[in-house]
Amino acid sequence: MNEFFDINRFFQLVRKETSERLHMMLKIAAIFSALLAGYWLSIIIFSSGDPGSVASSRASFIFFAAIFSMLIAPFNLYKSYNHRKGGIDYVLLPASVSEKYLSMLINCVILLPIITFVSVLAVDTIITTITPNIFNGYALSSLNLGDKFAKGYAEAIIMQLGFIYCNLLFRKYKVTKTLLSTIGLYIFFAMILVLLITVVFKEDFKLMEEMNVNIRIDKFSDFAKLDQSGEYSSLFKTLYYSSQVFFYGILPAWFIFGSYHRMKTLQY
Amino acid sequence: MVTIDNLSFNYSKHVVFNDVSMKLEAGKIYGLLGQNGVGKTTLLKIMSGLLKLKSGSCKVNGYEPFQREPGFLGELFFIPEDFMGPDLVVNKFAKLRGEFYPNYDHNKFSRLMTEFEVNGNSKFTKLSFGQQKKAIIAFALSTNTKLILMDEPSNGLDIPSKAQLRRVISQASTDDSCIVISTHQVRDLENLIDPIIILDKNGVLLNASIDEISQKLCFEFSPTVSDKSMYSEQTLGGYINVCKNESNKECKVNIEALFNSVHQNRELIKDIFKK
Numbered sequence: 001m002n003e004f005f006d007i008n009r010f011f012q013l014v015r016k017e018t019s020e021r022l023h024m025m026l027k028i029a030a031i032f033s034a035l036l037a038g039y040w041l042s043i044i045i046f047s048s049g050d051p052g053s054v055a056s057s058r059a060s061f062i063f064f065a066a067i068f069s070m071l072i073a074p075f076n077l078y079k080s081y082n083h084r085k086g087g088i089d090y091v092l093l094p095a096s097v098s099e100k101y102l103s104m105l106i107n108c109v110i111l112l113p114i115i116t117f118v119s120v121l122a123v124d125t126i127i128t129t130i131t132p133n134i135f136n137g138y139a140l141s142s143l144n145l146g147d148k149f150a151k152g153y154a155e156a157i158i159m160q161l162g163f164i165y166c167n168l169l170f171r172k173y174k175v176t177k178t179l180l181s182t183i184g185l186y187i188f189f190a191m192i193l194v195l196l197i198t199v200v201f202k203e204d205f206k207l208m209e210e211m212n213v214n215i216r217i218d219k220f221s222d223f224a225k226l227d228q229s230g231e232y233s234s235l236f237k238t239l240y241y242s243s244q245v246f247f248y249g250i251l252p253a254w255f256i257f258g259s260y261h262r263m264k265t266l267q268y
Numbered sequence: 269m270v271t272i273d274n275l276s277f278n279y280s281k282h283v284v285f286n287d288v289s290m291k292l293e294a295g296k297i298y299g300l301l302g303q304n305g306v307g308k309t310t311l312l313k314i315m316s317g318l319l320k321l322k323s324g325s326c327k328v329n330g331y332e333p334f335q336r337e338p339g340f341l342g343e344l345f346f347i348p349e350d351f352m353g354p355d356l357v358v359n360k361f362a363k364l365r366g367e368f369y370p371n372y373d374h375n376k377f378s379r380l381m382t383e384f385e386v387n388g389n390s391k392f393t394k395l396s397f398g399q400q401k402k403a404i405i406a407f408a409l410s411t412n413t414k415l416i417l418m419d420e421p422s423n424g425l426d427i428p429s430k431a432q433l434r435r436v437i438s439q440a441s442t443d444d445s446c447i448v449i450s451t452h453q454v455r456d457l458e459n460l461i462d463p464i465i466i467l468d469k470n471g472v473l474l475n476a477s478i479d480e481i482s483q484k485l486c487f488e489f490s491p492t493v494s495d496k497s498m499y500s501e502q503t504l505g506g507y508i509n510v511c512k513n514e515s516n517k518e519c520k521v522n523i524e525a526l527f528n529s530v531h532q533n534r535e536l537i538k539d540i541f542k543k
Contacts, residue, residue: 003337009368016364020356088348092316094341094368264336268318 003096010099017103018111021077025112028076029119032065036120040127043134055128055137062120062139063149067156069116073108074160074167075175082171084268097263101256109160158247161255168262196239269294269415269446270315274324277310284310287324288471294414295443299461300450301527306467308450309349312417315448316346329414342370345408349419353392353400361392362407371412380406384432398424405433409440416440418449422456430456454523464523466530473530476541478521484540485529486513487522498536499529512540 036058043053080086090100121140128135166178197205270292277285284307292298302308313319314326317333317340326333331340354361358381366372381388384402392400401424408416421437422430438460441447451457463477476484488509493500497509501524508522510529530537 003339006338009338012367016367019360019364020354023355085348085350086352088318088346089354091318091336092341092344092346093365094338096338097336099338265320267320268313 005096005098009095010102013093013095013099013103014106017107021107024076025107025115026119028069028072028112029116032069032116033119033123035065036061036123037127040131040134044131052134052136055135055139055142058124058135058139059142059144062117062124062143063152065120066113066117067152070109070113070156070160071163073112074104074164075178077107077112078104078164078167079174081263082168082266084171087266088268091263091266091268097260101260101263104164108164109157154248158252158255161252161259165255165259165262168259168266201239269329270448271327272315272324273326275314275321275326276323277307277314277319277321286471289324290465290472290475292446292448294446295441296463297437297441297447297449297461299454299457299464299523300448300467301452301454301464301523302467303531304452306469308467309419311467312346312419312448312450315415316344316417317341318346338368342368343414344417345369345411345413345415346417347401347404347408347419347421349423351401351404353395353404355391355393357389357391358386358395358403359388362388362410365407366411369411369413373410373412376412377406377410380409380436383436384429398426398429401425402429402433405436409436412445414445416445416447418447420451420453421449422451422453425456434460454527458523461523464526466527468531468534473534474526474537474541479518480541481521481526482513482518483516484513485521485526486511486515486517486519487525488519498533499525501525501528 039053039061081090093100095103121143124135124139128138162182163178166181167174170177270290272288272290275285275288276283300308300311310319314321315328315333317336320334328340329343331337333340333344362377363374366374366377378388381403384399384406386395386399386402386406388403392403395403401421405418405421408418422433425433434457437447437449449457449461451461454461462479463475464481465472466474474481486509488494488511489503489506490509491506493507494509494511496511497507498512499510500507508525510522510525513519
């Protein structure tokens with residue numbers, strides 16, 4: 001018997017996990033679908049005569065629902081994994097930790113977001129068909145599944161890996177502790193950035209001021225804009241690439257191996 | 269089946285086991301007895317890989333339990349004292365999980381569920397605590413694993429269920445399997461558990477078969493306290509006296525009296541059972 005990974009056992013596990021957790025996944029999907037239906041109802045009740053909801057904003061909501069359901073998945077689907085009593089049943093199931101972790105990822109990163117996405121989209125399509133004057137245009141036609149979506153999804157997956165790690169790390173008050181840790185990490189990195197900008201790369205930023213360059217940084221991937229100009233010092237570029245390696249390489253790897261190690265060494 | 273050598277375990281400053289060694293063999297149903305807090309559940313958890321030992325070694329079927337490898341987990345089933353089933357139909361639970369145990373027998377599961385009078389088409393959450401416990405015991409026995417660890421299996425069971433439990437466990441026991449039952453309710457499992465392991469703070473006080481116990485100790489009922497008794501306990505109409513068996517006449521073991529006499533005469537018992 002392969003103790004690390006066995007493909008047949010893995011698929012057995014995915015089937016078991018999915019059928020056991022499908023009920024919860026459908027519940028989450030139903031909540032987001034109900035939110036959209038509630039929005040539709042609120043337009044009917046409160047906004048008589050208004051032009052209605054545009055498809056692009058509903059498409060954004062569908063993306064938000066899918067990503068948000070993905071982020072909360074570990075706390076809903078696997079909340080009892082490290083519970084001293086509730087987790088025993090799962091940890092003693094004859095499957096390896098790698099199989100359990102991968103199956104967890106499949107449920108949290110792929111299945112739940114897809115179920116939520118399809119269910120909210122289906123509700124939107126039905127409502128748009130029934131009341132085209134309230135929901136103007138199908139959200140389906142405004143969905144942009146291009147490069148921007150892929151990048152956003154990739155960043156959400158990195159965050160998700162962190163949330164899975166936190167879900168395994170904290171036994172109590174998981175969501176609160178995860179949010180506090182995320183805020184803590186954010187502040188920590190922001191402080192480092194401020195330090196770099198005000199002290200280490202002071203000269204580079206002075207140069208930027210003189211050049212009257214305006215670069216808006218909303219999210220991490222926007223740092224790539226800094227690389228487009230050749231005037232900045234190589235040190236500055238090194239910082240950019242180092243941070244890329246850290247956020248897209250080291251951080252996810254840390255979350256994955258941290259989760260694996262935690263699952264392997266958890267005591268009950 | 270299970271070999272424990274020089275095992276030490278502690279919860280921060282609270283030492284549970286210090287240099288404990290024992291061997292558990294296949295084909296037997298061990299009764300694990302001890303006062304509250306001596307480490308019965310901890311020992312079961314160490315054997316099932318839920319806790320990591322601090323020093324020494326524990327091998328189950330040649331595996332190190334804490335590695336929790338699938339090959340090891342496929343031959344072990346642990347029933348915790350307060351099992352709470354998932355929000356799932358019992359039969360579905362059994363079918364989905366049964367696939368992971370190489371020797372799982374679903375017909376046996378259905379038969380045991382019928383014997384326990386539990387409806388397999390109900391969700392765990394709709395069953396009472398006792399019914400949930402019977403369902404998980406039925407599932408555990410149907411996995412046909414080599415090692416089954418039960419923590420207080422008779423807790424929460426009604427009187428007829430306790431008799432069913434005894435019958436079912438004795439039927440499920442095979443020459444290849446080892447069942448370890450931790451319990452306070454010795455009367456519930458009398459005539460079932462053999463050998464008996466009595467744990468004390470920091471170690472094993474007694475690990476002997478019923479035959480061995482009855483050869484070395486005598487449990488007599490008499491109207492008065494015997495001069496030779498190492499322990500006596502008043503009951504209706506007289507006393508149960510536990511004394512050294514000097515006549516080599518075998519007598520029925522009273523597990524409760526044995527437990528109490530072992531606790532009152534630790535050194536003497538160790539001396540008597542020294543091999």
